Amino acid sequence: MEIARPYVAAFSARFLLMLQYRAAAIAGFLTQCWWGAIKIMVYAAFYRASSPSTHPAMTLAQVATYTWLNQGLLALMPWGCDPEVALAMRTGVVMYDRLRPVDAYAYWYARAAAFMTSRALPRAILMVLVTGVGMRLLGFRELSWAPPPNAAQSALFVLSLVLMVSLSSAFMMLLNIGVVVTLNDRWVSQSMNPLLVVLSGSLVPLALYPDWAQRALFVQPFAGVVDIPFRIYSGNLAGVPAYQGLALQLFWTVVLVLVGRMWMEHVMRRLEVQGG
Amino acid sequence: MPQIIVERLAKSYFVSERQAGALGALKGLIRRRRRRIDALADVSFSLERGELLGFIGPNGAGKSTTIKILSGILRPDAGRVEVDGLVPYEDRIRHVARIGVVFGQRTQLWWDLPVIDGFDLLRDIYRVDRAQYARSRDELVAMLRLDRLLDQPVRQLSLGQRMRAEIAAALLHSPSILFLDEPTIGLDAPSKLAVREFVKRLNRERGVTVLLTTHDMHDIDALAERVIVIGHGRVLADGTFDSLRAQIAAENPDEIDESPLAIEEVIARFYHLHGATEA
Numbered sequence: 001m002e003i004a005r006p007y008v009a010a011f012s013a014r015f016l017l018m019l020q021y022r023a024a025a026i027a028g029f030l031t032q033c034w035w036g037a038i039k040i041m042v043y044a045a046f047y048r049a050s051s052p053s054t055h056p057a058m059t060l061a062q063v064a065t066y067t068w069l070n071q072g073l074l075a076l077m078p079w080g081c082d083p084e085v086a087l088a089m090r091t092g093v094v095m096y097d098r099l100r101p102v103d104a105y106a107y108w109y110a111r112a113a114a115f116m117t118s119r120a121l122p123r124a125i126l127m128v129l130v131t132g133v134g135m136r137l138l139g140f141r142e143l144s145w146a147p148p149p150n151a152a153q154s155a156l157f158v159l160s161l162v163l164m165v166s167l168s169s170a171f172m173m174l175l176n177i178g179v180v181v182t183l184n185d186r187w188v189s190q191s192m193n194p195l196l197v198v199l200s201g202s203l204v205p206l207a208l209y210p211d212w213a214q215r216a217l218f219v220q221p222f223a224g225v226v227d228i229p230f231r232i233y234s235g236n237l238a239g240v241p242a243y244q245g246l247a248l249q250l251f252w253t254v255v256l257v258l259v260g261r262m263w264m265e266h267v268m269r270r271l272e273v274q275g276g
Numbered sequence: 277m278p279q280i281i282v283e284r285l286a287k288s289y290f291v292s293e294r295q296a297g298a299l300g301a302l303k304g305l306i307r308r309r310r311r312r313i314d315a316l317a318d319v320s321f322s323l324e325r326g327e328l329l330g331f332i333g334p335n336g337a338g339k340s341t342t343i344k345i346l347s348g349i350l351r352p353d354a355g356r357v358e359v360d361g362l363v364p365y366e367d368r369i370r371h372v373a374r375i376g377v378v379f380g381q382r383t384q385l386w387w388d389l390p391v392i393d394g395f396d397l398l399r400d401i402y403r404v405d406r407a408q409y410a411r412s413r414d415e416l417v418a419m420l421r422l423d424r425l426l427d428q429p430v431r432q433l434s435l436g437q438r439m440r441a442e443i444a445a446a447l448l449h450s451p452s453i454l455f456l457d458e459p460t461i462g463l464d465a466p467s468k469l470a471v472r473e474f475v476k477r478l479n480r481e482r483g484v485t486v487l488l489t490t491h492d493m494h495d496i497d498a499l500a501e502r503v504i505v506i507g508h509g510r511v512l513a514d515g516t517f518d519s520l521r522a523q524i525a526a527e528n529p530d531e532i533d534e535s536p537l538a539i540e541e542v543i544a545r546f547y548h549l550h551g552a553t554e555a
Contacts, residue, residue: 002403009400017388096384098349100401101373269351 018118036071068145072127075119078171086185160229163249170256201227224249278322285355317509330500376446380458402449436467
């Protein structure tokens with residue numbers, strides 16, 4: 001594993017450092033509980049008000065689990081560029097990244113993946129404890145974070161989760177490179193968020209959109225960072241559609257990594273580090 | 277054959293300009309003005325293995341730009357660079373594995389990590405063999421007196437302490453070339469002396485080729501046998517410090533040489549003589 005050594009080291013150093021931020025994790029967790037609870041109450045009202053003859057694409061229990069998963073793993077979505085890259089660009093420390101004998105894309109990619117997973121881990125554990133274990137003990141079974149229906153779905157979900165992180169990191173890399181081009185870390189890195197919120201299924205699960213939109217929503221890249229893995233988890237996406245979902249996640253990861261690599265290569269050729 | 281060859285290097289970049297005030301800002305919305313700055317116009321020199329070269333010149337003369345090109349960060353517009361047979365910006369990854377670089381104004385260590393964790397991370401990034409790493413780390417720690425700093429986060433170090441740690445960080449992978457861009461900037465006298473002493477030993481005892489830029493002429497006096505003066509992106513002089521002094525003396529034959537000019541005075545006059553002071 002000598003080839004992977006620098007990237008594994010960069011990943012674990014960042015991961016361990018980010019885990020130290022306990023206060024941020026707790027604050028994030030509380031906000032996410034609050035939002036999750038509001039969303040689930042709204043869904044519950046809709047489901048109870050609709051006539052029993054309508055057959056929604058997801059059951060209320062599936063929507064609840066989907067929502068808690070989304071809230072617990074919110075940090076695995078590409079909400080902006082890697083703050084470390086933004087800082088390096090502002091201060092010129094990016095020069096030192098260019099001095100490391102490593103593949104520049106993979107080096108940043110590993111750090112982006114570490115940034116996202118290290119933030120997600122403590123929040124997800126707290127979320128499982130409270131909305132999985134706690135809510136069930138209190139009797140809110142239908143609205144709690146339920147375990148996957150069977151071992152097969154669990155295995156597919158693990159695979160899908162890995163692809164979700166890979167795809168999210170590839171998205172984050174595009175934002176990172178955008179920041180290198182424009183030297184603007186705020187507006188550029190957040191420019192993707194409206195698309196991300198709607199098209200990932202974070203706002204409303206994609207399965208609940210109208211039938212005519214379903215095919216297009218399923219094949220677009222954002223579905224792979226929320227909708228596909230979480231519907232696999234709850235068993236809403238099983239059998240052939242689940243495999244198709246995994247294939248789409250893989251496909252978009254490869255595409256975004258290739259685009260990102262070419263773009264980065266182009267941008268780094270023109271990089272100017274000024275001053276001092 | 278020289279270890280570093282630089283031929284007719286040129287590099288320019290553009291700066292955006294805007295008239296001051298609200299009106300200027302509004303004009304800037306419609307029409308941007310860009311001015312071209314020739315950071316390097318025509319720079320050539322070569323460096324043998326084991327040499328220690330001082331690179332001086334006024335602010336904005338092109339010293340840092342030259343170091344950035346030599347270390348593979350920037351691509352020149354014209355000219356040829358070869359370091360140990362490699363073109364830095366064409367063969368970046370192989371090249372940077374063989375060099376060590378310190379930019380005095382920026383930190384390469386991880387702000388929130390203890391110094392030793394940063395060193396360990398660099399070991400893995402440079403894929404240094406563990407036993408070899410332990411050896412060179414211990415040597416550097418002893419030579420730069422870092423033993424009591426290793427467990428401190430970088431953000432808590434003083435500038436002098438940090439600079440010593442930075443220099444060690446640049447040498448953990450035992451490079452044969454070291455580029456130092458203003459390594460003594462802002463340091464107090466003991467720290468400057470420590471840095472100079474270390475660089476001298478590194479060069480004499482290990483044969484590491486050193487190229488350093490500085491504004492502190494005492495660095496040059498203490499370290500470099502050879503000096504290149506750069507101004508307006510051109511090489512104004514390349515030789516010993518004494519030859520610069522001789523040139524200044526020749527320009528002012530009337531001045532009676534009672535006491536030799538202070539080192540800073542020689543350089544200031546030299547810049548002035550070549551019209552090389554910053555705009």
